[in-house]
Amino acid sequence: MVIVVASDQHLGYENSDKKAFNLFLDQLLTEDGVTDFVLLGDVVDMWRRDASGVFLESKDVLIRVAALQKKMRVHYVAGNHDFHVLKLQNHSYPFTFLKNLSLTEASFKYRFLHGYEFDSLQREPLMEALCRVMSDGAGEFESGAWATITREWSDLKYFLSSIFRKRAISRTVEKLQQIPELRLKDSLTQVEKLACSNARPGEVLIFGHTHRPFVNKSENVVNTGSWVTDAPVHNTYVRLEAGKPRLFVFGGGEITERIVC
Ligand SMILES: [Mn+2]
Numbered sequence: 001m002v003i004v005v006a007s008d009q010h011l012g013y014e015n016s017d018k019k020a021f022n023l024f025l026d027q028l029l030t031e032d033g034v035t036d037f038v039l040l041g042d043v044v045d046m047w048r049r050d051a052s053g054v055f056l057e058s059k060d061v062l063i064r065v066a067a068l069q070k071k072m073r074v075h076y077v078a079g080n081h082d083f084h085v086l087k088l089q090n091h092s093y094p095f096t097f098l099k100n101l102s103l104t105e106a107s108f109k110y111r112f113l114h115g116y117e118f119d120s121l122q123r124e125p126l127m128e129a130l131c132r133v134m135s136d137g138a139g140e141f142e143s144g145a146w147a148t149i150t151r152e153w154s155d156l157k158y159f160l161s162s163i164f165r166k167r168a169i170s171r172t173v174e175k176l177q178q179i180p181e182l183r184l185k186d187s188l189t190q191v192e193k194l195a196c197s198n199a200r201p202g203e204v205l206i207f208g209h210t211h212r213p214f215v216n217k218s219e220n221v222v223n224t225g226s227w228v229t230d231a232p233v234h235n236t237y238v239r240l241e242a243g244k245p246r247l248f249v250f251g252g253g254e255i256t257e258r259i260v261c
Helices: 018-030 050-056 059-068 083-087 124-136 143-151 151-162 167-176 185-197
Strands: 001-008 036-039 073-077 102-107 107-114 203-206 221-223 236-241 244-249 251-256
Touching: 018 059, 036 083, 036 151, 073 107, 083 124, 185 221, 203 236
Parallel strands: 001 036, 036 073, 107 203, 203 221
Antiparallel strands: 001 236, 102 107, 236 244, 244 251
């Protein structure tokens, strides 16, 4: 079993490096021996773009992933920015959308989750609501508007207040707008620490969400990083073989540093 994992492409977001990700998929298609490919959440960004629009725009990516499925198993685990995929009924997307995933080979166990589970700011009903906001408000509220609005919070608050009447929700949404890649390092550390303390003996835990790729010293906790150019280190992916994780920058070699976590 050779597993390749990538997360947080945020397709539909202006800083998503879709071009690089397509090249990565092309390369993966030519590789022999990879048995499983895991898309670990926030693949499309439904907080910034309506669900159907973002998938349509990402058709070039979907075609490649569909081609990969002829060579290997493909798994799609939902993140907070694409949480809504779990609600899609009778869809025609070439995936089974999962909340989390476990893979086992002999004595090697791998547990995959996006990582919002370790983020106290993320709550499922809100993740779903934020995904749906874009779909429900489609037309008047596209990705360009999102970029402007995240710079000018007052506009977004106005927009959200027209949808979420409850003040409590609005306040939580305000906190949620500080998405992981924009948060300060100390709050990121909390998410990562929680992930590390949640690793179970005898398994490798693989998560994304924070856009900070790393492998810990014990090599049992791995963060897949992201494919957004506003993350200092991006276009990263993880390779798992015989219980050992390896972290790579696409087109940039392997990250061999191990951090204490
Ligand atoms: Mn996320």
